[in-house]
Structure formats: C-alpha cells, structure tokens
Amino acid sequence: MxxxxxxxxxxxxxxxxxxxxxxxxxxxxxxxxxxxxxxxxxxxxxxxxxxxxxxxxxxxxxxxxxxxxxxxxxxxxxxxxxxWQSPSFFAYFQANPSGAGFAGEMLSAGLNVVPFMWKASAVATELEQVVVDWMAGLLGLPELFCFAGGGGGVLHGSTCEAVTHATFQKGARIVGIPPANFRVLHIMAESGYGLSADTVRAAVEEDVARGLVPLYLCATVGTPGLGAIDPVRVGTTGLGAIDPVRELGQVARCYGMWLHIDAAYAGSAAICPEFRCHLDGAELADSVSMNPHKWFLTNMDCCCLWVADPTALTSALSTDPEYLKNVGSGGDVSTIDYKDWQIALSRRFRAIKLWVVLRRYGAAAMRNYIRRHVRMAEWNFSLVCFRLRQRLGIDDDAVDGLNRQLLAAVNASGREFMTHFVMDSKFVIRLAVGGAMTEMRHVRDVWELLKDKANELVGGS
Amino acid sequence: MxxxxxxxxxxxxxxxxxxxxxxxxxxxxxxxxxxxxxxxxxxxxxxxxxxxxxxxxxxxxxxxxxxxxxxxxxxxxxxxxxxWQSPSFFAYFQANPSGAGFAGEMLSAGLNVVPFMWKASAVATELEQVVVDWMAGLLGLPELFCFAGGGGGVLHGSTCEAVTHATFQKGARIVGIPPANFRVLHIMAESGYGLSADTVRAAVEEDVARGLVPLYLCATVGTPGLGAIDPVRVGTTGLGAIDPVRELGQVARCYGMWLHIDAAYAGSAAICPEFRCHLDGAELADSVSMNPHKWFLTNMDCCCLWVADPTALTSALSTDPEYLKNVGSGGDVSTIDYKDWQIALSRRFRAIKLWVVLRRYGAAAMRNYIRRHVRMAEWNFSLVCFRLRQRLGIDDDAVDGLNRQLLAAVNASGREFMTHFVMDSKFVIRLAVGGAMTEMRHVRDVWELLKDKANELVGGS
Structure with a gap:
C-alpha cells in the first residue's frame, strides 16, 4: 500500500x-x-x-x-x-454481529445518507418501513403494529431511545418525573421473578387513591444485559425473567396507562413459534421494542420500536421548521419523516443493515441460530444464573463472599468473562450464552474452569 | 460466490x-x-x-x-x-465520509464492542479520551475542556444528544420546559444575522423581572444544515451566521446561565488558524460541540461534546445498579464510564473511527480540505445563500414566487439538489458547498444550471 x-x-x-x-x-x-x-x-x-x-x-x-x-x-x-466477539465472552449480554450485519453496516456507512426525512432519501425511509414490518411479521406481533394495520415501526440506536428506557429511572428523571413518583415493585421467586399483575394493580390503586395518575407500565420479556439494567426491572432484566404480558396489559388498559413491552433481547426468540407465547397479549400494548443488535446477528446499533398509534410519537416529536419545508411531505399523510419518530434529527441508514441480515440468512436459519443458543444454555432463553454453595448450613454472607471470589478468579484467568447479579440480597453469577462464535466446547470449557476454581477455593471439599 | x-x-x-x-x-x-x-x-x-x-x-x-x-x-x-455523496449535492449540509472514516467505521463495526463502561472495553474508553483531547487541541479550545485541564469530552451520535439540542425546542419540550419559557430572539442583518449580546441581555432582564430564572444559552457558530434547524437559531443556522461567543459568554456568566457553543458544522473550520477567531471567548462556555460527521470526513455518526465540568454531566446521568458494579470503577475517580456522559446505556466504538481519520490524513491535509471548500464557496465558511431578483421594483411576494420556481426547476433536473430558507420573510436559495467529492467544476455546473433555469423563467430578460 x-x-x-x-x-x-x-x-x-x-x-x-x-x-x-x-x-x-x-x-x-x-x-x-x-x-x-x-x-x-x-x-x-x-x-x-x-x-x-x-x-x-x-x-x-x-x-x-x-x-x-x-x-x-x-x-x-x-x-x-x-x-465482545470472543466465544468465551459470557458477560452482560452479547452484541452479536455477523458477516451480513457487517456488509449491511458497510453499505450504510458507504452510502452515508441521512434519512431524516422522506425526500432526504426516499428509499431509506421506505426500506425502513419494509424491514420493521418484516420483523413484526417474524415475531408474530399483532397486525396493529404494522403499517398496514395502522401502526408502524422505526429503527433506533438503542432501547434507551425507544420510548421506554432500559435505563428507565434516568429517562424519567430527564423528562421531569420525580423519583418519588416512580414505583419500584417487588418481584418474587414464586412468579419466576416476573412482575405479577396483582402487584402492579395494588401499587396503582394505592397511587390513584393518593390522587396520582398512573402513566406508564413497562413489561419486560426476558431482557437481561446491557439493554436493561434499571433497578425497577432488576429482577426480570438481571435474571431474564418474563413478565405476564396479557395480565399486565389488562391492568394497563383498566387504568389508562401506556404499556410498553421491552423485549430487547428475548424478542429475537419470538421468531421461533415455541417461544412466541411470551408475547401473548401484545395486542394490549401501546408499543413494543426489541434489539436486533443483541441476539439477531445485526452489528451495533439497531433497535426496533413499534407503536400502535404513530401519531402518539409524531405529535410529541415532530418539527416543521421552514428550513425543511421544501423537502417535506407537503401535508401528504402517507409520507413518513422519521425525524418525527425520534428525538434526534439526524439518523443513519440502519434499515439496509437489518435488510441484508434478513435477506442473507433468511428466517429459517435465524431460527436455527436462536435454538442453538437456547440449547447451549438449556435454560430460560440463553441465560444461566447460578451460585456456588459450599455446604448446607453455611450463612448467606459467606456464600456471597465465596461466589465473589469465584467470579474474580475465573475472570482473572482471561479465559472467559462473565458478570454477576444480586437478587433477594444474594450474589448470583450470571452466564450469558449467546455469542455469535460461541460453540458447545466454549460452554464446556467455562464449566470446567468454574469447577477448577471452585475446587481451589473450597480446598477440594 | x-x-x-x-x-x-x-x-x-x-x-x-x-x-x-x-x-x-x-x-x-x-x-x-x-x-x-x-x-x-x-x-x-x-x-x-x-x-x-x-x-x-x-x-x-x-x-x-x-x-x-x-x-x-x-x-x-x-x-x-x-x-448525499454526489458532488452535486448542495442541500441541507453535507455529511462527509472518507476512505479513512469508512475504514474506522469498519473497525468499529467489526470489533463490535460496547464501551459503555471502562471495563467493558478499556481501550475504547481511553482512545475516546485521547481523540476528544486531540480534537480540542486542533480546534484551539481552551485547556479547561481537556481532561488534563479538568474538563473532558465524549463522542455522541448527534448534536441532539450533546447537551444542547439542535432541535432545541423539541429537547426543551421533552425535559418539561414549557414553550412559553423558551425565548425566540430576533436577529438582524446588521449583525450579520448573529445573535447580539444586547438582545439576549434585554430578554433575560425582562424574564428576571418577571421572576423567571434564566437557564441556558446556546451560541451558534455557523451551524447550518441538519444539525441545527431549531426555530430559535433559525437565522444563524439557516444562514451559517456566527454568534459573538465572547459577548454572549459575558451575558451568560453575569446571569448564571449555562452557555453552550454549538459549532456542529463550522467547528471543523477552527482547525485552520484563520477561522479560529470565531471560537474566541470559548473559555466562558460550559460546553462546546462540533460534528466530525458533517465537515470532517468522518462517516455518520460522530459528534464531539466537551464540558468544562464533567461532574455536571455525570451527576445528572450516572447510574450505578448492582448489575454493573463488578465491572465499574470501584470508586476510582480516574475511571471514565461513558454511560454516565450520555442518556443511552449502550454505545458504539466511535473513537476508533475519528482516530483513523486523524491518523490517516493528519491535521495539515485536513486544513487543506477545509480551505478548498471555503475557496469554492468564497463566502462565509462554505455556505452561499442567495435569491434571484428579476428587476428593481418588483414586490417581495413575486420575487419569492420566482425563487421557489427556480429552486423547483433546478432540483427537478436531477443534476443537483439544493434547499431553501426563509429569512425576514424572504425566500432564499441555499447552496451548501462541502461534499467530499465536490470539485470546482461541480460548483461551476450548478451556477450554469441556475443561470439557464433563471433565464427560462424570466424569458431571457
């Protein structure tokens, strides 16, 4: 060169x-x-x-x-x-790229258009409508979230932009909702750490009795990792638990709350019919989001957001300065100007990336890919949470200490990287299986490593 | 294949x-x-x-x-x-890519790390600190915006994320500032359409007298195009005018307002000593932003934001859930967790993109590149705003109509694409010269095209 x-x-x-x-x-x-x-x-x-x-x-x-x-x-x-692409990266949750996602990213970066309005790149806007409809179809979302059904979707960079905020308390703080008006609800082992409708109903009724207006409810469908670390959903997010969407939807409808389904990670699994049940009741929601950049082979960044009523977004977020009028829709309601579906004005041509992924692999191979990870984890989606117990009778603090040492020891090896979580005051090790390059042998390796380090710690007992 | x-x-x-x-x-x-x-x-x-x-x-x-x-x-x-990469694209403002920007984007997309915390990719965090310091140095920003000077920078996707909002009224609406508390100030031809300190001072004093607290002032340094279409700054943004930073800074200091300098587009020009004067007084600002993705050969997206006091950001935006504690700084104040410098949690490895651009071309070639565009526009930075006048005495409405027809005619040719602007109720055609592939011959072509279409419209008169 x-x-x-x-x-x-x-x-x-x-x-x-x-x-x-x-x-x-x-x-x-x-x-x-x-x-x-x-x-x-x-x-x-x-x-x-x-x-x-x-x-x-x-x-x-x-x-x-x-x-x-x-x-x-x-x-x-x-x-x-x-x-992050090491097959032995088991931390947070994976950000899965692929050859096709990379090719799509290259096309996006190489064409370097800014499709903030229809005329600023007509095909970029319409291809975005096409792929979000395709994804809604693959996930089995109700027709009402598709453009043909009166709803529609948009591609954002992250869940944090997608109406709900994974970092939800941060979002609430920014829009001026005082922390005191933010409900942190208890979740229990008995409900698989999902949020129960009874818990929500009781909290809402208590607030209504105090004269407050319930505003927004976020149902989480197995969203561990990066996209979801907010303390409210800490159980569902840290452990990959699943909220009962239909029951929460009924509560939300009853009290006029906006219901968002955050399926950032596990939403990808809904392309397999056997996992689609977790989105049952989605027709009661106002919005749904999932991140192809997590578990759908789409390089960072890409988050799908669907809304049942797009005017709820555009009435809050549209701008119509003179500056852009000559390139606007001129009042044509069929024109989408995606700048009015998001906070920022500029945006990338993400649609071509997701489109290349879907075209290159096809739905059948993507289902195989999801099933392979679930098989490797043999657990709730592809996340395993566990803790080492030395022997019965040992107190929780000692067990916590032991698990902290174990996690530090395995991570210090450089052979893999995983993270932890605290649930019911218990320190839990968290193994997220879902790397694009992860094979069964890497899962076996980390299991052997864990056993070795555990044996060293407890002196082989 | x-x-x-x-x-x-x-x-x-x-x-x-x-x-x-x-x-x-x-x-x-x-x-x-x-x-x-x-x-x-x-x-x-x-x-x-x-x-x-x-x-x-x-x-x-x-x-x-x-x-x-x-x-x-x-x-x-x-x-x-x-x-957007056509050399005859003269609309909005350009989004300039380059071979180096593309290479950097490929590295970012290929490594596909998510540097939201230091430990989630230590080098991605530290390289980001390095390149924002490099850029601050190139622009001649005061030391107080560098890490060594107690400040620091972060890479965002767009100006809309960078504390100030180009779509500023939208931002204010989202954080709950009522439109009635948002001041739209008049700008005048006499001040080159920049915002005068006297105008700001008068508006602030009137508000203070009414018991309001002045909060935030945005000084715009020649920011036309995409990054800045908010109606308040419509003059400076649509026309590429320059606010007097030092004078506005003195007003801001006097009333305890946060001063942000939005140099989204023209900030790039400050790498040339002859244009650096426009940032004179920057030491009075609390924050500064500019977008390498506009006029600095960096593919979408990349926006530098510098703050004099990083704790102003982190105290508002930090999150510290249990989930992430094991990978956090553990109280080490020297560790940067960039998730606390932005709203979203996840983020891309943008630093490597800007780093490759700076390494590949070097500061000297970048200055030549900026100067070439300015030379082609022979105007205020690289933006030309003009209107056709048929003859003296014709009324403004008729001139507006003529210019609308002219713009429609040249755009319908498909040979180029430009946009318009309305200033003092006058319709103005807006030619933004700054495409990565634009050469002098393309500027001459568009000029010939404009003359031809104008002659057709006015019947050769």
Missing part, C-alpha cells in the same frame, strides 16, 4: 484508494476473527489511565498509511480490548 | 465467508463512487409509497447469496436514494 500523497484528504473517496484500504481492513478483521481465541477475553491487568499513555498527546500533523494504522490497532488497541 | 449453506447463520463470523462477502461490498461501493455522477442526485419522480412496493411483504424464509443481494441494492435501492 505504501505512503499516499499528503493531500489525499482532498480526494477522500478516490475509488481505488478506497477499495485498496478497505480490503486491508477486511483482511485485518478476518484475521482477528480467525485468531480471536488467542486473546484474553478481557485485558486482565489493564489499569484505568494506563492505556491512553500509549497514544501521543496530539493528533499527527501529517497523514500515515493505512498499513501503519492497522499495525497500531494490532499493537495498541487489541490488547486493551474486552473482546 | 454462489450459494452458501442455509445454516451459515450458525457460523456468522466465518473468516473466509466474511472476507469474501465484505470484499464484494467494498468493490460495490468503489464502483458506486466511480459512477456516482451518473445517478440523478435525487430521484425526481419518486412518490411516497411507490418505492416500498418493490420489496416483498415478508422476510425471506431462506437465505440468499451476497451477490444477489448486491444486485438488488443496485436495482432497487440506488434509484430511490438521494445521493
């Missing part, structure tokens, strides 16, 4: 340079995937602030070759990375 | 398939850039709803080859696209 003229930036999309350098990056990434098991899953000895010292204090004055830059990525970036 | 086994999704990151299919996409995009002038800039005869009919109603059951999918992109997607 060699060095390129200094003023290359003046011809930044030169097709030959583009093809040559992009191919070098493709080869770099293919090699990375090939070698990924050689890297510690998480840099075991990185200290905050230690990594940035590797980089100079100022941007370079003169440009450098792509080869040189990729060498530096290999030398300076990869060692400090937590390798 | 041919067909691949149905269960390819089970091995979605197979390095060989990945390399082969990604290379096909690279070649597709290189060909697109080579041929881009053959496409109408905007599909002149697309009608809302007409495009989506091309696509089937449901996702395919079986997967298809990447070749087949790329053929469909060529046949079904490109004709309906508004080609």
């Amino acid at each position: 060699g060095s390129l003229p200094l003023d290359d930036a003046l011809f930044s999309l030169n097709p030959d340079t583009f093809a040559e350098e992009s191919t070098a990056v493709v080869d770099f990434l293919a090699r990375y995937y090939r070698d990924i098991e050689r890297y510690p899953v998480m840099a075991p000895d990185a200290k905050p602030g230690s990594i940035r010292k590797v980089f100079p204090d100022a941007a370079p004055e003169t440009g450098e070759s792509m080869d040189r830059i990729l060498d530096d990525v290999q030398r300076d970036v990869l060692p400090g990375l937590t390798h | 041919g067909s691949l086994p149905l269960d390819d999704a089970l091995f979605s990151l197979n390095p060989d398939t990945f390399a082969e299919e990604s290379t096909a996409v690279v070649d597709f995009l290189a060909r697109y850039y080579r041929d881009i002038e053959r496409y109408p800039v905007m599909a002149p005869d697309a009608k809302p709803g007409s495009i989506r009919k091309v696509f089937p109603d449901a996702a395919p059951e079986t997967g298809e080859s990447m070749d087949r999918i790329l053929d469909d992109v060529q046949r079904d997607v490109l004709p309906g696209l508004t080609h």
Whole structure:
C-alpha cells in the first residue's frame, strides 16, 4: 500500500484508494476473527489511565498509511480490548454481529445518507418501513403494529431511545418525573421473578387513591444485559425473567396507562413459534421494542420500536421548521419523516443493515441460530444464573463472599468473562450464552474452569 | 460466490465467508463512487409509497447469496436514494465520509464492542479520551475542556444528544420546559444575522423581572444544515451566521446561565488558524460541540461534546445498579464510564473511527480540505445563500414566487439538489458547498444550471 500523497484528504473517496484500504481492513478483521481465541477475553491487568499513555498527546500533523494504522490497532488497541466477539465472552449480554450485519453496516456507512426525512432519501425511509414490518411479521406481533394495520415501526440506536428506557429511572428523571413518583415493585421467586399483575394493580390503586395518575407500565420479556439494567426491572432484566404480558396489559388498559413491552433481547426468540407465547397479549400494548443488535446477528446499533398509534410519537416529536419545508411531505399523510419518530434529527441508514441480515440468512436459519443458543444454555432463553454453595448450613454472607471470589478468579484467568447479579440480597453469577462464535466446547470449557476454581477455593471439599 | 449453506447463520463470523462477502461490498461501493455522477442526485419522480412496493411483504424464509443481494441494492435501492455523496449535492449540509472514516467505521463495526463502561472495553474508553483531547487541541479550545485541564469530552451520535439540542425546542419540550419559557430572539442583518449580546441581555432582564430564572444559552457558530434547524437559531443556522461567543459568554456568566457553543458544522473550520477567531471567548462556555460527521470526513455518526465540568454531566446521568458494579470503577475517580456522559446505556466504538481519520490524513491535509471548500464557496465558511431578483421594483411576494420556481426547476433536473430558507420573510436559495467529492467544476455546473433555469423563467430578460 505504501505512503499516499499528503493531500489525499482532498480526494477522500478516490475509488481505488478506497477499495485498496478497505480490503486491508477486511483482511485485518478476518484475521482477528480467525485468531480471536488467542486473546484474553478481557485485558486482565489493564489499569484505568494506563492505556491512553500509549497514544501521543496530539493528533499527527501529517497523514500515515493505512498499513501503519492497522499495525497500531494490532499493537495498541487489541490488547486493551474486552473482546465482545470472543466465544468465551459470557458477560452482560452479547452484541452479536455477523458477516451480513457487517456488509449491511458497510453499505450504510458507504452510502452515508441521512434519512431524516422522506425526500432526504426516499428509499431509506421506505426500506425502513419494509424491514420493521418484516420483523413484526417474524415475531408474530399483532397486525396493529404494522403499517398496514395502522401502526408502524422505526429503527433506533438503542432501547434507551425507544420510548421506554432500559435505563428507565434516568429517562424519567430527564423528562421531569420525580423519583418519588416512580414505583419500584417487588418481584418474587414464586412468579419466576416476573412482575405479577396483582402487584402492579395494588401499587396503582394505592397511587390513584393518593390522587396520582398512573402513566406508564413497562413489561419486560426476558431482557437481561446491557439493554436493561434499571433497578425497577432488576429482577426480570438481571435474571431474564418474563413478565405476564396479557395480565399486565389488562391492568394497563383498566387504568389508562401506556404499556410498553421491552423485549430487547428475548424478542429475537419470538421468531421461533415455541417461544412466541411470551408475547401473548401484545395486542394490549401501546408499543413494543426489541434489539436486533443483541441476539439477531445485526452489528451495533439497531433497535426496533413499534407503536400502535404513530401519531402518539409524531405529535410529541415532530418539527416543521421552514428550513425543511421544501423537502417535506407537503401535508401528504402517507409520507413518513422519521425525524418525527425520534428525538434526534439526524439518523443513519440502519434499515439496509437489518435488510441484508434478513435477506442473507433468511428466517429459517435465524431460527436455527436462536435454538442453538437456547440449547447451549438449556435454560430460560440463553441465560444461566447460578451460585456456588459450599455446604448446607453455611450463612448467606459467606456464600456471597465465596461466589465473589469465584467470579474474580475465573475472570482473572482471561479465559472467559462473565458478570454477576444480586437478587433477594444474594450474589448470583450470571452466564450469558449467546455469542455469535460461541460453540458447545466454549460452554464446556467455562464449566470446567468454574469447577477448577471452585475446587481451589473450597480446598477440594 | 454462489450459494452458501442455509445454516451459515450458525457460523456468522466465518473468516473466509466474511472476507469474501465484505470484499464484494467494498468493490460495490468503489464502483458506486466511480459512477456516482451518473445517478440523478435525487430521484425526481419518486412518490411516497411507490418505492416500498418493490420489496416483498415478508422476510425471506431462506437465505440468499451476497451477490444477489448486491444486485438488488443496485436495482432497487440506488434509484430511490438521494445521493448525499454526489458532488452535486448542495442541500441541507453535507455529511462527509472518507476512505479513512469508512475504514474506522469498519473497525468499529467489526470489533463490535460496547464501551459503555471502562471495563467493558478499556481501550475504547481511553482512545475516546485521547481523540476528544486531540480534537480540542486542533480546534484551539481552551485547556479547561481537556481532561488534563479538568474538563473532558465524549463522542455522541448527534448534536441532539450533546447537551444542547439542535432541535432545541423539541429537547426543551421533552425535559418539561414549557414553550412559553423558551425565548425566540430576533436577529438582524446588521449583525450579520448573529445573535447580539444586547438582545439576549434585554430578554433575560425582562424574564428576571418577571421572576423567571434564566437557564441556558446556546451560541451558534455557523451551524447550518441538519444539525441545527431549531426555530430559535433559525437565522444563524439557516444562514451559517456566527454568534459573538465572547459577548454572549459575558451575558451568560453575569446571569448564571449555562452557555453552550454549538459549532456542529463550522467547528471543523477552527482547525485552520484563520477561522479560529470565531471560537474566541470559548473559555466562558460550559460546553462546546462540533460534528466530525458533517465537515470532517468522518462517516455518520460522530459528534464531539466537551464540558468544562464533567461532574455536571455525570451527576445528572450516572447510574450505578448492582448489575454493573463488578465491572465499574470501584470508586476510582480516574475511571471514565461513558454511560454516565450520555442518556443511552449502550454505545458504539466511535473513537476508533475519528482516530483513523486523524491518523490517516493528519491535521495539515485536513486544513487543506477545509480551505478548498471555503475557496469554492468564497463566502462565509462554505455556505452561499442567495435569491434571484428579476428587476428593481418588483414586490417581495413575486420575487419569492420566482425563487421557489427556480429552486423547483433546478432540483427537478436531477443534476443537483439544493434547499431553501426563509429569512425576514424572504425566500432564499441555499447552496451548501462541502461534499467530499465536490470539485470546482461541480460548483461551476450548478451556477450554469441556475443561470439557464433563471433565464427560462424570466424569458431571457
């Protein structure tokens, strides 16, 4: 590749340079995937602030070759990375990419259009309508969430943008709902840690009696991991539990609350008929969201949000400044301007990414893919929560300490990375199986590692 | 390439398939850039709803080859696209990609890490600190916005996330500030359509006298286009005018208001010493933002936000659920968890994209690139606003009508795409020069086209 003229930036999309350098990056990434098991899953000895010292204090004055830059990525970036694509990454919840998701991302980034209004890229808007309808169909959502049924969908970057907030208390704080008006409800082992309709009804009635107006209820369908760490849903999210959608929907209807179904992670499983029951009652909801970037082979970022009544979004979020009028719909109600379906004005062409994933793999292969992960975890979707008990009679604090040590020991090995959770004051280790590259042997390996470290800790007892 | 086994999704990151299919996409995009002038800039005869009919109603059951999918992109997607990368795209403001920005985007998408906390990818967090400091240095921002100076920066997706909202009234509405408390201030031709400190001071004093508390002031530095269409700043944004930062800063200090400098577009120009004066007084601001995805060769999306006091962000936006405690900083104040610098929890590895751009081109070439656009527009940064006047004495309404016809005629040609703006009730055509592929000949072409169509309209008079 060699060095390129200094003023290359003046011809930044030169097709030959583009093809040559992009191919070098493709080869770099293919090699990375090939070698990924050689890297510690998480840099075991990185200290905050230690990594940035590797980089100079100022941007370079003169440009450098792509080869040189990729060498530096290999030398300076990869060692400090937590390798989310390692097959032994069992932390949080996975962010699953794929060759097709990557290809779609390249098309999005290469075309680099900003489909904030229909005319700003008509096909980007309409392809988005197509793919959210496709996804609604695959998940078996009621017709009322499809455009033909009077509803419709939009692609956001994350659940946090999608009406509900996984970081829900943060969202409430931002829109000015005081923490005191935010209900943290108890969930119990008896209901599989799902939220019971009786609990919600009792809380709502208590609030109504105090003169408050119930506003919003979020039902969570097996949403562990990144997309859902808010303390209210901590049980359902940390443990992947499933709220009873139909029963919660009936409560929401009864009190006029907006019901959102957050199926960020487990929504993907609904493409398999055997898991679709968890969305039963969705016709009672006002909105539903799920993240193809979690468990649907779509590279970051991509979140589907469907609403039964799009005007609920557009009446709150539309803008119609003079600046954009000449490219607007001119009052044509059939035109979608997606800027009015989201908070931000600018947006990426995410639709082509999800479209390539669906086209490339097809629904049948995607179902196989989901089933493979569920089989590997042999559990509620693909998440296993467990704790080590040394022997009966030992008190909970001691068991907690033991499990904290066990988690620290396995993570320090660099051979895998998992996280924990606290439920009913108990420290629980949390193994999320769902990596795009994870095979059964990696699950067996982590199990062996856990047993070895546990034996070391309890002295082989 | 041919067909691949149905269960390819089970091995979605197979390095060989990945390399082969990604290379096909690279070649597709290189060909697109080579041929881009053959496409109408905007599909002149697309009608809302007409495009989506091309696509089937449901996702395919079986997967298809990447070749087949790329053929469909060529046949079904490109004709309906508004080609933002066409050198004759003069609408809104440009979203400039580059080979380096694309390479960086590929690394981000390929590694697919989610650097929401330091430990979730330590190097992604620290590289983000490095590049925002680099950018602050290039722009000549006061040291107080750098990490070493007690401040710091973060990469967001858009200005709308970056404390201020380009769609500022929308943001205010969302956080519960009633429209009645939102001041729309008059701007005048005499001040170059910038906001004058006297105007702000008078409005603030009137509000204070009424018992209101002034909260937030946004100074705009030549921010036209997408990032800034809010009606309040409509003059500065639509016309690329520049607010007097130092004077507004003094007013803000005097009344304890948060001052944000929105330099979404023109901030890039500050890498050239001759344009840096427009940020003079930035030390009086609480926050500054600019978008490398506009005029800095960084593919969508990327917005730098700097704050003088990071705790102002983190105290409002931090979350500390049990779920994440084991991967947190454990109270180490030197650790940055970027989830606490933004609203959403998940985030992309944008830092590597901006880093590759800066490394690949270097500051000197980037300055040449900015200067080339300014030279082509020979105007305030790279935006030209103008209107056709048939002859003296004609009334404004007639001139408006003439200009509307002129804009419609040039856009209908498909040879270029530009937008308009209304200022002081006058319809103004708005030509934004700043495409990554735009050369002087494209600017000359659009000028000839405008003259031809104008002559047709006024009958050669």
